[in-house]
Amino acid sequence: EGKMHGRGDVTVLSSARYIAENATSVSIPADGVVRAAAVLHAERRKGSFSLAGWKEHILNPKECSAATVDWIFLVDTWNFSFWSSSPPSQEFTVAFDPPPISPLTPRAALDGGEEGRTVVVRCDSRTGAVRESKTVYTGYWALCAAVNRALSEGVPITSPRYMAELTVEQVAHVFRSETDEGISLLSERVEVAREAGRVLLSRFGVCCLYTIYSLSRKT
Numbered sequence: 762e763g764k765m766h767g768r769g770d771v772t773v774l775s776s777a778r779y780i781a782e783n784a785t786s787v788s789i790p791a792d793g794v795v796r797a798a799a800v801l802h803a804e805r806r807k808g809s810f811s812l813a814g815w816k817e818h819i820l821n822p823k824e825c826s827a828a829t830v831d832w833i834f835l836v837d838t839w840n841f842s843f844w845s846s847s848p849p850s851q852e853f854t855v856a857f858d859p860p861p862i863s864p865l866t867p868r869a870a871l872d873g874g875e876e877g878r879t880v881v882v883r884c885d886s887r888t889g890a891v892r893e894s895k896t897v898y899t900g901y902w903a904l905c906a907a908v909n910r911a912l913s914e915g916v917p918i919t920s921p922r923y924m925a926e927l928t929v930e931q932v933a934h935v936f937r938s939e940t941d942e943g944i945s946l947l948s949e950r951v952e953v954a955r956e957a958g959r960v961l962l963s964r965f966g967v968c969c970l971y972t973i974y975s976l977s978r979k980t
Contacts, residue, residue: 853903855936858896
């Protein structure tokens with residue numbers, strides 16, 4: 762089990778196969794997977810998405826570094842369950858504007874929707890001139906904004922050592938919302954971050970980059 766085309770143990774593929782073959786609540790049609798793969802391959806060849814394009818988003822890191830690998834690892838760990846039944850103005854929302862000089866400095870303008878919108882915080886009551894505004898995010902981009910906000914505040918949230926000892930209170934502060942609706946599955950996010958941090962520390966050391974080096978030798 763896990764031996765794929767002579768490339769050694771590829772546990773993600775073997776796990777995905779097991780889930781696809783045994784899941785009762787969800788079905789994954791094999792022909793749909795093939796069609797999706799063909800579409801993604803064609804779009805990739807056309808240049809519709811790339812590393813350069815990924816960097817262009819205001820919330821994605823701009824540097825190819827160990828810190829960026831740690832960021833991607835944590836964001837992927839927490840990338841689940843952002844559905845909300847609340848109206849857009851009331852759903853879980855994170856406010857964050859990158860510092861003027863930072864690896865997170867904006868390089869592209871934002872569209873609307875969950876990717877970010879500007880809201881007025883204060884304006885002159887006489888003239889209506891904007892005195893203060895902020896950019897807010899919902900959905901997946903609220904996660905990215907929350908992680909970036911924590912980093913800008915000096916919280917080493919992407920450090921495996923820090924992740925391994927996270928508390929509910931710390932994670933709740935990271936995900937503090939502009940609305941009354943908080944992040945969903947807060948306790949589960951604490952648990953998966955702790956587990957991820959502890960596994961990294963026990964098996965691969967203190968940096969996610971070492972994990973890639975280690976696993977690349979096995980695949």
